[in-house]
Amino acid sequence: MNLKCAIVDDEPLALDLLESYVRKTPFLELAGKYPSAVQAMKELPDRHVDLLFLDIQMPELNGLEFSKMVPPSTRIVFTTAFDQYAIDGYKVNALDYLLKPISYTDFLQAAHKAQKWFELLPQPREEIQSIFVKSDYKLVQIELKNILYIEGLKDYIKIYEENSSKPILSLMSMKAMEDLLPASRFMRVHRSYIVQKEKIRIIDRGRIVFGKTYIPISDSYKQAFQDYLNRRS
Numbered sequence: 001m002n003l004k005c006a007i008v009d010d011e012p013l014a015l016d017l018l019e020s021y022v023r024k025t026p027f028l029e030l031a032g033k034y035p036s037a038v039q040a041m042k043e044l045p046d047r048h049v050d051l052l053f054l055d056i057q058m059p060e061l062n063g064l065e066f067s068k069m070v071p072p073s074t075r076i077v078f079t080t081a082f083d084q085y086a087i088d089g090y091k092v093n094a095l096d097y098l099l100k101p102i103s104y105t106d107f108l109q110a111a112h113k114a115q116k117w118f119e120l121l122p123q124p125r126e127e128i129q130s131i132f133v134k135s136d137y138k139l140v141q142i143e144l145k146n147i148l149y150i151e152g153l154k155d156y157i158k159i160y161e162e163n164s165s166k167p168i169l170s171l172m173s174m175k176a177m178e179d180l181l182p183a184s185r186f187m188r189v190h191r192s193y194i195v196q197k198e199k200i201r202i203i204d205r206g207r208i209v210f211g212k213t214y215i216p217i218s219d220s221y222k223q224a225f226q227d228y229l230n231r232r233s
Contacts, residue, residue: 001119003111004048007033008040008063009055009079014100018053018079021107027115037066049074051095051114056080067094075117077110127182133159133170140168144185148210150177150194160210162199189225190218197228 009015022028034040056063081100096110132139146161152174158167202209
């Protein structure tokens, strides 16, 4: 895993040394280097940075103060000549702490620690674009973008698509279908109905309208649906 990193240090020699360390470390990519926390504060918000090598003792704005402005997704390795700051560093959840003068061995150890930390994060699952369902003893592929809503009928479901005159009938439960569909796109609004959120165009007196079909929103799903509407209104 490659990491984008930045360096903040008011000492030119330390800044250049850390830059040389970053450039010879294969999995690190330098996104920026800054001679002060004030300058970093102006430019870093526009750049995604995984790892920040941050000096503590700096004028105007010190590293400990600046670390509280950094997004939680950016991990911090403090660099300083003053070991009394070590405890303070861990209070702001620093990943590591390097005491100057910094050897490449110590630097690399901290960089590997950061790499392992990011590798342990749960990776976002690639969202599916289609599903296969069994219908009339055949497996039928359905593009998710075409689904309007799904209706449950005891042991069967009906899948209604855009520009299709008849639904696809499949022997499966609503729970199984709900688990199969990405929650970012589909929402259960009733014991018997799942809808694709982006396909909703009209809501009439608490019911979702698809053509001539009115889909009720049951009390147990009403709050979640209202929260969705509030985010979009």
